[in-house]
Amino acid sequence: MPFIRDFSTDILIIGCGAAGMAAAVAAADSGAEVIVADDRPVPGGILPQCVHSGFGLGRYGQELTGPEYSEREFRRFRASSAVYFPGCRVLSLSPDRTAMVSSSDGLKSIRFRECILAAGCRERSIWSLPVSGTRPEGVYTAGEAQEMTELGGYDIGSRVFILGSGDIGQIMARRFVQLGKTVVGMAEQRGELGGMKRNQEECIRAFSIPVILNSTVSAIHGYPRLTGVTLHHLDSGSDELIECDTLISALGLEPDRELAESLRNESGYSAWLHFCGNADFVHEIADSASAQGEKTGKIAAESALNSRNGGL
Numbered sequence: 001m002p003f004i005r006d007f008s009t010d011i012l013i014i015g016c017g018a019a020g021m022a023a024a025v026a027a028a029d030s031g032a033e034v035i036v037a038d039d040r041p042v043p044g045g046i047l048p049q050c051v052h053s054g055f056g057l058g059r060y061g062q063e064l065t066g067p068e069y070s071e072r073e074f075r076r077f078r079a080s081s082a083v084y085f086p087g088c089r090v091l092s093l094s095p096d097r098t099a100m101v102s103s104s105d106g107l108k109s110i111r112f113r114e115c116i117l118a119a120g121c122r123e124r125s126i127w128s129l130p131v132s133g134t135r136p137e138g139v140y141t142a143g144e145a146q147e148m149t150e151l152g153g154y155d156i157g158s159r160v161f162i163l164g165s166g167d168i169g170q171i172m173a174r175r176f177v178q179l180g181k182t183v184v185g186m187a188e189q190r191g192e193l194g195g196m197k198r199n200q201e202e203c204i205r206a207f208s209i210p211v212i213l214n215s216t217v218s219a220i221h222g223y224p225r226l227t228g229v230t231l232h233h234l235d236s237g238s239d240e241l242i243e244c245d246t247l248i249s250a251l252g253l254e255p256d257r258e259l260a261e262s263l264r265n266e267s268g269y270s271a272w273l274h275f276c277g278n279a280d281f282v283h284e285i286a287d288s289a290s291a292q293g294e295k296t297g298k299i300a301a302e303s304a305l306n307s308r309n310g311g312l
């Protein structure tokens with residue numbers, strides 16, 4: 001049996017992104033003990049990889065980049081009494097209000113009164129679609145491509161095709177052009193572009209990204225490296241071979257609630273479990289995730305402080 005270190009707290013927050021940090025500050029300022037566990041080594045969730053500007057207009061009245069927004073939020077977080085456990089992945093949540101956590105210095109068990117799930121969202125991958133052909137290198141989700149490019153400094157390819165017109169795909173299309181790559185095209189199965197109007201203007205139109213509406217990728221070619229994709233035109237039924245060495249999917253995001261699934265019953269989730277940020281619903285704007293985090297932090301703190309007399 002491995003050695004497990006025990007902790008207890010009023011509120012456990014899972015995720016130290018925009019939502020988790022704001023929830024932690026609000027809960028700690030309300031008088032609750034707070035632990036925030038995040039599996040990444042640095043705070044901010046997806047913010048550090050969003051190097052473009054467009055964050056913070058609502059919250060700070062000025063346009064910040066993702067890393068700048070994250071830094072401001074983290075400063076507030078550091079000034080609070082909340083305790084931060086970086087590099088700690090929550091493996092499970094039990095009905096007896098205990099979390100099992102893995103970290104580089106071993107396993108931790110954290111007992112809590114209330115838990116806030118601020119674990120962000122997941123990207124739908126291309127492998128969830130009926131796509132035939134090979135499974136080569138050079139196929140990434142837009143978020144993976146963004147992380148590898150902006151945080152890892154990797155050069156992931158030179159002729160890029162993008163499937164799906166979600167916001168991250170549009171932002172990455174612009175980024176690839178800025179990096180001197182060729183964006184061969186962006187396929188969208190619907191008859192209009194997805195994403196925010198602002199990204200359509202600033203990323204697609206301003207950078208002349210070729211958009212092919214009513215189309216999808218039906219086959220992938222090349223091995224070990226991608227050499228092209230078959231583009232299927234949904235209106236005419238015709239197929240076209242597109243040569244590319246990189247395929248990026250931007251097929252949408254969905255809340256990551258995996259940890260909560262085992263706690264769900266016919267009447268919903270346990271009352272001690274709260275959701276905020278992209279784990280609740282996908283927020284287009286970080287300010288909105290932070291605002292919801294604040295509200296959730298206050299609500300959880302009120303419940304935790306009310307239950308203190310009864311003990312854990």
Ligand SMILES: Cc1cc2nc3c(=O)[nH]c(=O)nc-3n(C[C@H](O)[C@H](O)[C@H](O)COP(=O)(O)OP(=O)(O)OC[C@H]3O[C@@H](n4cnc5c(N)ncnc54)[C@H](O)[C@@H]3O)c2cc1C
Pocket residue numbers: 014015016017018019020037038039040044045046047050052053054055056088089090091118119120121143146167168171259276277278279282283284285286287289
């Ligand atoms: C590419 C992109 C561009 C964007 N551009 C803008 C923009 O221009 N302007 C704007 O305002 N907003 C923008 N947004 C939206 C905004 O950034 C997000 O909505 C917001 O940052 C989400 O915050 P979050 O805290 O909910 O999730 P996240 O930032 O995803 O944080 C969740 C954290 O939880 C951690 N985690 C997950 N599971 C576990 C576990 N089991 N144990 C421990 N930790 C775990 C994750 O690793 C992560 O660190 C953009 C989003 C993306 C993806």
